[in-house]
Amino acid sequence: MKAAMVMHADADILLQAAELNSLLAGPADHLDSLEMWLLYHEKPPENIPRFAYPLAAIRLLQVDAPDVPEAVLHVLQQIQSNRKMDMLLFCSDGLGQELCTRLAYRLGGSSALTVERCLVVDATIAVERPVYGNNLMARIRLELRPYCLSVAKKGKGSPLEATRDTAFFETVNLPPLQIDWLKAWAIEVDEGESALAAAEIVLAVGNGVQSRENMQKMQVVADTLGAEIGASRPVVMSAWSDMNRLIGMSGHILSPRICIAAGVSGAGVFRGGIRNSRFLVAINTDKQAAIFEIADVGIVDDLFAVLFELESIVRKATAQNDAVAAQERQNGD
Amino acid sequence: MKIVVCFKTLADYPMLTERDWRVDEQHQVDLAWVRQVYNCYDESALELALQLAHDGPDAAACETTALSIDDSRADLFLRHLYAVQYDRAVRIDCGEEVDLRFNPLAVSLLLASYIREIGGQQLVLIGSEGGMGDNRQTGFLVAERLGWPCIREVIDVVPEESRECLCVTSRREGAVLTQTVGLPLVLVIGNVLRSPYLRVPTLKEKLAGKKKQVLVLSPTDLAIAPDNLSGNDRTLVGLFRQRQDRQCVMLAGENAREKAKTLYHQYLAERLKG
Numbered sequence: 220m221k222a223a224m225v226m227h228a229d230a231d232i233l234l235q236a237a238e239l240n241s242l243l244a245g246p247a248d249h250l251d252s253l254e255m256w257l258l259y260h261e262k263p264p265e266n267i268p269r270f271a272y273p274l275a276a277i278r279l280l281q282v283d284a285p286d287v288p289e290a291v292l293h294v295l296q297q298i299q300s301n302r303k304m305d306m307l308l309f310c311s312d313g314l315g316q317e318l319c320t321r322l323a324y325r326l327g328g329s330s331a332l333t334v335e336r337c338l339v340v341d342a343t344i345a346v347e348r349p350v351y352g353n354n355l356m357a358r359i360r361l362e363l364r365p366y367c368l369s370v371a372k373k374g375k376g377s378p379l380e381a382t383r384d385t386a387f388f389e390t391v392n393l394p395p396l397q398i399d400w401l402k403a404w405a406i407e408v409d410e411g412e413s414a415l416a417a418a419e420i421v422l423a424v425g426n427g428v429q430s431r432e433n434m435q436k437m438q439v440v441a442d443t444l445g446a447e448i449g450a451s452r453p454v455v456m457s458a459w460s461d462m463n464r465l466i467g468m469s470g471h472i473l474s475p476r477i478c479i480a481a482g483v484s485g486a487g488v489f490r491g492g493i494r495n496s497r498f499l500v501a502i503n504t505d506k507q508a509a510i511f512e513i514a515d516v517g518i519v520d521d522l523f524a525v526l527f528e529l530e531s532i533v534r535k536a537t538a539q540n541d542a543v544a545a546q547e548r549q550n551g552d
Numbered sequence: 553m554k555i556v557v558c559f560k561t562l563a564d565y566p567m568l569t570e571r572d573w574r575v576d577e578q579h580q581v582d583l584a585w586v587r588q589v590y591n592c593y594d595e596s597a598l599e600l601a602l603q604l605a606h607d608g609p610d611a612a613a614c615e616t617t618a619l620s621i622d623d624s625r626a627d628l629f630l631r632h633l634y635a636v637q638y639d640r641a642v643r644i645d646c647g648e649e650v651d652l653r654f655n656p657l658a659v660s661l662l663l664a665s666y667i668r669e670i671g672g673q674q675l676v677l678i679g680s681e682g683g684m685g686d687n688r689q690t691g692f693l694v695a696e697r698l699g700w701p702c703i704r705e706v707i708d709v710v711p712e713e714s715r716e717c718l719c720v721t722s723r724r725e726g727a728v729l730t731q732t733v734g735l736p737l738v739l740v741i742g743n744v745l746r747s748p749y750l751r752v753p754t755l756k757e758k759l760a761g762k763k764k765q766v767l768v769l770s771p772t773d774l775a776i777a778p779d780n781l782s783g784n785d786r787t788l789v790g791l792f793r794q795r796q797d798r799q800c801v802m803l804a805g806e807n808a809r810e811k812a813k814t815l816y817h818q819y820l821a822e823r824l825k826g
């Protein structure tokens with residue numbers, strides 16, 4: 220089986236690579252060759268990820284309108300008609316999902332998004348992906364070649380190492396597509412990335428917080444704990460928190476050392492975002508709340524009462540530790 | 553301008569407990585007893601279309617249609633959409649035998665056929681995710697089938713000054729993209745902050761909505777033979793609940809202070825140090 224990974228140089232390529240690398244574990248033994256098709260706009264990246272599987276080629280594909288998927292699809296269709304891959308793997312972001320779906324349609328292949336696992340069963344490809352609001356997992360057999368898969372978001376994980384070995388680079392020049400429906404466009408950097416993605420301690424706040432003012436109080440608690448704030452969809456949609464703080468299948472997928480989930484009911488789509496926390500505390504007034512099913516420690520109580528107490532305990536402990544450290548320094552002098 | 557919003561109601565999953573997630577041998581889950589709700593992305597799309605149509609100066613020239621592929625349980629929602637002033641409410645009923653959960657190709661065939669053959673709309677709005685299969689592909693496939701451009705993760709759409717184009721705002725990784733685009737067009741709706749929820753109808757509007765007829769179509773009305781719906785690029789071969797590995801320890805205590813103390817001393821103090 221011949222496979223190509225479609226990646227784009229604008230996003231963090233080493234993280235994209237880590238997600239795709241994890242998907243390759245299943246089909247690896249059945250791959251005769253693996254290529255990387257790297258889309259770029261102005262200048263190709265200098266660093267290329269070092270995969271666990273040898274790359275047969277890295278093909279650089281320049282696209283003049285990277286924000287117009289139609290233009291990218293046009294390029295991909297042309298290269299696939301030359302290369303005839305059996306399997307095409309796409310990144311987890313919106314562009315990866317769109318390209319995967321639309322290219323599969325154009326090529327008469329099969330597609331699946333948010334793929335967590337890819338397996339080869341009796342010479343055909345099967346994938347596992349979350350369904351029913353992340354409450355169930357489906358195993359789906361793909362029937363038609365090329366098999367087009369977009370990997371599930373994995374969260375920060377460890378990016379693959381970079382190499383500067385550009386020996387395999389091959390620039391592919393393809394005629395661009397004329398786009399007449401797009402009259403004008405502008406792109407503006409938004410809130411930017413929040414520090415949430417990389418946080419070791421997360422305070423995940425849900426609708427139980429009830430107001431923007433209360434959310435500000437949660438920020439004080441988070442600061443004392445050394446935590447980053449994350450939020451459920453209702454909190455973000457009420458504008459009590461920024462969009463780049465959204466946790467869940469439509470937002471961040473996190474795996475912090477500690478996560479405290481306060482006032483969240485624990486919908487499957489939200490749980491997907493914190494399930495991989497190494498230690499998970501849930502605080503909810505409702506003892507039946509689904510969030511307790513995935514927690515290590517649960518507290519049935521008012522989130523404000525518990526968190527304000529916790530904040531005060533941690534503040535005192537930190538002050539004490541600081542005083543001891545200062546004393547030790549003084550003694551040392 | 554004629555606008556169609558494609559939507560699908562969902563079972564209110566958070567109502568279900570661990571015990572309710574039972575999958576039978578046909579890979580089905582019994583959700584018939586669970587309350588249906590709007591999918592939040594579709595709800596934003598439905599409101600966005602109303603604003604685009606009714607709140608602009610060309611209101612008289614706009615026509616809005618709400619379209620769903622569903623059984624008769626969706627009629628309650630379609631009448632509600634009449635109440636919030638949708639001009640048309642259409643349901644495509646494929647009968648119980650057709651399983652569309654993991655078949656976005658068939659879903660997009662039905663939607664695109666309606667738009668091309670009957671509705672004649674030039675603008676399609678559709679929620680970015682949801683549905684039992686969580687396929688996230690329907691909007692893209694409708695665009696492919698119609699041969700129209702598509703914009704994903706849309707968070708706003710307003711008429712452009714000249715009124716010949718639309719100004720579409722969408723979210724990209726860490727950025728916001730604004731595009732001025734002509735019709736026809738498919739918009740896949742993401743997290744709309746400006747007005748995420750559907751407006752609330754007055755009592756009078758509700759009563760009027762209840763009296764209106766939902767147009768129910770079958771695949772045959774759209775010139776689609778049943779065989780065309782069973783074709784799929786994928787086959788569901790398993791559906792299962794993932795095991796939860798954690799055993800939650802519930803902290804006891806007289807009050808919140810005691811519980812917070814236990815939490816800190818027994819579980820957090822060391823872990824916070826890293």
Ligand SMILES: Cc1cc2nc3c(=O)[nH]c(=O)nc-3n(C[C@H](O)[C@H](O)[C@H](O)COP(=O)(O)OP(=O)(O)OC[C@H]3O[C@@H](n4cnc5c(N)ncnc54)[C@H](O)[C@@H]3O)c2cc1C
Nearest residue numbers: 425426427451452467468469482483484503504505521522
């Ligand atoms: C297609 C789709 C995708 C979605 N994607 C996401 C996603 O990525 N992320 C996401 O978050 N949601 C997502 N949602 C929405 C999701 O279904 C839920 O509606 C949402 O997660 C609920 O958020 P919540 O738990 O904060 O709110 P609620 O369900 O309202 O729960 C609030 C909880 O707070 C508790 N509470 C109230 N007051 C207090 C108090 N004083 N102290 C302690 N506890 C209290 C209540 O008991 C309740 O359990 C998606 C929905 C759909 C349809």
